[in-house]
Amino acid sequence: MSPEEWVPPRNAVTHRRRSTLGKFVNEAGFPVYSGFWWKLALPEVILPVHLAVAVGTGAWAASRAGSSWTTVAVGVPLGFFIWTLFEYTFHRWVLHHKRHPLLRKIFWNGLHREHHMSPDMKDLDHHGIHLAVSLPLVLLLVGSVGLATESGWGLAVAAGWILGYCLYEALHWLFHSADPARGLGKLAPIHRLSAAHTVHHMYQAKKNYGFITLFWDRCFGTYLPLEETRPSGGKGYRRRVEGHDEKDRGPSTKGGSES
Ligand SMILES: [Zn+2]
Ligand SMILES: [Zn+2]
Numbered sequence: 001m002s003p004e005e006w007v008p009p010r011n012a013v014t015h016r017r018r019s020t021l022g023k024f025v026n027e028a029g030f031p032v033y034s035g036f037w038w039k040l041a042l043p044e045v046i047l048p049v050h051l052a053v054a055v056g057t058g059a060w061a062a063s064r065a066g067s068s069w070t071t072v073a074v075g076v077p078l079g080f081f082i083w084t085l086f087e088y089t090f091h092r093w094v095l096h097h098k099r100h101p102l103l104r105k106i107f108w109n110g111l112h113r114e115h116h117m118s119p120d121m122k123d124l125d126h127h128g129i130h131l132a133v134s135l136p137l138v139l140l141l142v143g144s145v146g147l148a149t150e151s152g153w154g155l156a157v158a159a160g161w162i163l164g165y166c167l168y169e170a171l172h173w174l175f176h177s178a179d180p181a182r183g184l185g186k187l188a189p190i191h192r193l194s195a196a197h198t199v200h201h202m203y204q205a206k207k208n209y210g211f212i213t214l215f216w217d218r219c220f221g222t223y224l225p226l227e228e229t230r231p232s233g234g235k236g237y238r239r240r241v242e243g244h245d246e247k248d249r250g251p252s253t254k255g256g257s258e259s
Contacts, residue, residue, distance in 0.1 A: 047166055050134065050162055052245075072159075078160060087210065126177060168211045175197045197211065
């Protein structure tokens with residue numbers, strides 16, 4: 001089966017039908033992203049909301065720290081650094097988790113697989129984590145840290161972590177919407193990250209789990225530059241999409257692998 005035959009149409013309104021649960025879904029059974037509800041998951045909406053929360057959290061940390069700006073100056077970058085490890089860990093070991101059936105069903109099948117099914121990097125359907133999920137979680141985090149700590153350190157770290165999340169949403173959006181040869185995509189650091197994310201999507205899903213930095217990929221040995229990849233075709237496409245065979249560096253003669 002060729003990739004074109006296998007990859008379903010993306011959320012095209014003309015293909016939508018009602019699922020047994022009453023939701024509009026496309027031919028692949030994924031939700032059709034239309035209407036006000038899904039607008040709340042667009043990066044244009046997510047970013048200003050969470051940036052405002054990050055700034056508010058930073059201001060709260062500063063007010064607790066009083067005249068000691070060290071708390072904010074060190075705490076925020078520390079929180080940002082913690083985010084980078086979080087995004088790597090969550091992407092690699094949670095979103096791509098395959099062994100435990102329930103975890104696989106929730107995270108890979110339910111949250112991440114559809115994103116990997118986009119037949120190319122340009123994904124005009126790209127949405128971030130829905131505001132209805134991310135905002136309560138972030139507010140819960142800030143509230144818990146605020147209640148559990150008395151100095152400004154915890155809040156400063158939380159503010160940095162939220163800033164990391166904002167950068168993740170912004171960059172991931174850019175990777176799937178911007179032309180890498182133009183505008184922001186031409187900036188060397190963004191170009192490098194975008195190329196790495198292209199490897200993760202189009203060639204080897206077990207490489208380049210980082211979004212805003214490749215530091216942890218280098219540490220854990222999962223970094224692969226785009227120049228070192230070779231496109232595969234035919235059935236290899238499906239294995240790439242499923243992302244479970246690191247040996248899939250060329251046209252495959254075997255069926256899809258799901259370890
Ligand atoms: Zn992935
Ligand atoms: Zn992506």
